[in-house]
Amino acid sequence: MAARQPFPGFAEIHKTNGLMEMKKWWLAAVAAIIATSGCAKEETEQKQSLQRANLLRTHTSGTAKHAELNQGPAERAVAYLRQRDDVRDVVAVNSGDRLLVAYQIPHMKRWSRKQIEKDIDHKLRDMFPGYDVVSSSDLKIFWKTKELKANMDNPRWDERKFNQEIRRIEKLSKEQT
Amino acid sequence: MANEKRKKLTPVQQEYHLFEKERETKRPIVRNCVCAFLVGGIICTIGQAISYFYMYFFDFTEQTAGNPTVATMVFLSMILTGLGFYDRIAQFAGAGSAVPVTGFGNAVISAAIEHRTEGFVLGVGSNMFKLAGSVILFGTFSAFVIALVKTIATQWGGL
Amino acid sequence: MLAMFFWAFVVGGLICVIGQILMDVFKLTPAHTLTILVVVGAILDGFGLYEPLIDFAGAGATIPITSFGNALVHGAMQEAEKHGIIGVLTGMFEVTSAGISAAIVFGFIGALLFRPKG
Numbered sequence: 195m196a197a198r199q200p201f202p203g204f205a206e207i208h209k210t211n212g213l214m215e216m217k218k219w220w221l222a223a224v225a226a227i228i229a230t231s232g233c234a235k236e237e238t239e240q241k242q243s244l245q246r247a248n249l250l251r252t253h254t255s256g257t258a259k260h261a262e263l264n265q266g267p268a269e270r271a272v273a274y275l276r277q278r279d280d281v282r283d284v285v286a287v288n289s290g291d292r293l294l295v296a297y298q299i300p301h302m303k304r305w306s307r308k309q310i311e312k313d314i315d316h317k318l319r320d321m322f323p324g325y326d327v328v329s330s331s332d333l334k335i336f337w338k339t340k341e342l343k344a345n346m347d348n349p350r351w352d353e354r355k356f357n358q359e360i361r362r363i364e365k366l367s368k369e370q371t
Numbered sequence: 372m373a374n375e376k377r378k379k380l381t382p383v384q385q386e387y388h389l390f391e392k393e394r395e396t397k398r399p400i401v402r403n404c405v406c407a408f409l410v411g412g413i414i415c416t417i418g419q420a421i422s423y424f425y426m427y428f429f430d431f432t433e434q435t436a437g438n439p440t441v442a443t444m445v446f447l448s449m450i451l452t453g454l455g456f457y458d459r460i461a462q463f464a465g466a467g468s469a470v471p472v473t474g475f476g477n478a479v480i481s482a483a484i485e486h487r488t489e490g491f492v493l494g495v496g497s498n499m500f501k502l503a504g505s506v507i508l509f510g511t512f513s514a515f516v517i518a519l520v521k522t523i524a525t526q527w528g529g530l
Numbered sequence: 531m532l533a534m535f536f537w538a539f540v541v542g543g544l545i546c547v548i549g550q551i552l553m554d555v556f557k558l559t560p561a562h563t564l565t566i567l568v569v570v571g572a573i574l575d576g577f578g579l580y581e582p583l584i585d586f587a588g589a590g591a592t593i594p595i596t597s598f599g600n601a602l603v604h605g606a607m608q609e610a611e612k613h614g615i616i617g618v619l620t621g622m623f624e625v626t627s628a629g630i631s632a633a634i635v636f637g638f639i640g641a642l643l644f645r646p647k648g
Contacts, residue, residue, distance in 0.1 A: 304586045366430055370434065400551075412538075448636075455642075
């Protein structure tokens with residue numbers, strides 16, 4: 195127990211010899227493969243999302259329709275949520291038939307997050323009966339919506355891409371566990 | 372309880388009991404609690420940082436980031452347990468390192484490592500949940516009872 | 531975000547202090563302490579009190595073992611809403627799977643990689 199080497203686990207693996215050593219390395223290799231395959235999946239996932247981003251950025255659509263959507267409903271939703279005292283920050287985006295609203299609840303009011311979410315969802319549905327309203331207080335959805343809003347001025351984004359992205363965020367917000 | 376037990380003892384035993392109680396090392400409760408608070412708090416803050424990492428770089432929401440966060444924390448606790456650091460943290464922190472999931476991971480992993488000399492099936496396999504098994508058993512059973520009661524109450528009681 | 535870190539620290543730390551008090555004042559073994567905390571987590575979720583705590587403290591509430599009981603009840607309730615009473619049994623580990631499967635997998639890998647110390 196007293197004078198222990200800093201990394202006894204690794205050090206002792208090297209000390210073994212003969213058949214035991216081979217066996218040990220085999221086991222270590224299996225473990226390493228398991229670990230790397232686990233990580234590799236994450237890497238490809240990341241790469242995919244990067245690729246997607248690159249595709250979007252390099253996509254030159256001179257002929258495609260420019261995403262010039264009337265953001266009136268989104269602005270009205272933002273104006274309404276701004277005046278509520280249980281909302282700290284809000285960002286909203288809408289397409290032809292969808293309204294995506296993401297907001298942040300002040301930290302001390304997060305205790306009643308579920309009720310606030312329900313209330314805001316009901317109010318927004320009443321305010322915009324013609325729209326498919328998706329509202330969320332989730333931070334990730336907030337980030338994503340903000341990103342989408344920033345990209346709306348990007349002339350290379352056409353309406354189809356835009357709708358696709360909205361649907362993707364909507365799916366993400368519905369995910370459980 | 373303790374008093375009833377003591378009455379059944381012989382006078383000599385009672386005397387010894389008092390003697391033992393006197394000599395028992397007093398646990399420094401306040402100091403232990405401060406250590407547990409700090410270490411437990413730090414572990415949870417690290418967990419929060421990991422879940423923000425998953426939310427920022429991958430498509431996880433606040434809800435879904437919990438699972439990869441727990442898995443990562445257990446992975447970290449495997450590394451620390453294997454290298455013998457977790458024991459040292461536990462000596463200092465007590466419940467601060469036992470209550471977070473890393474403590475659960477540490478219980479499983481240290482049991483697995485400890486019994487590997489007895490073979491993988493009889494040693495690792497059957498001893499892995501020696502310490503953590505009770506947590507799983509009572510957690511699962513109480514959850515079953517609670518969920519059952521709640522379901523019956525909401526479905527038939529119309530609550 | 532900073533507030534989240536702060537409250538994760540405080541709430542997580544306080545749950546650990548409760549565990550330490552159970553160990554020191556009531557002289558329970560660590561296994562008893564963890565078992566009690568898990569059951570308490572399950573009960574709190576039964577009354578719908580644990581979810582607000584998670585919303586408020588984030589990892590401060592999900593990292594301590596109490597969230598294990600909460601997640602078990604949660605998975606069971608989720609399935610019960612979908613499939614009726616039988617869902618209580620089938621959905622139990624729906625949400626918790628990550629913690630246990632990670633502990634099993636990494637436990638075995640740990641046993642392969644590291645040697646016990648005398």
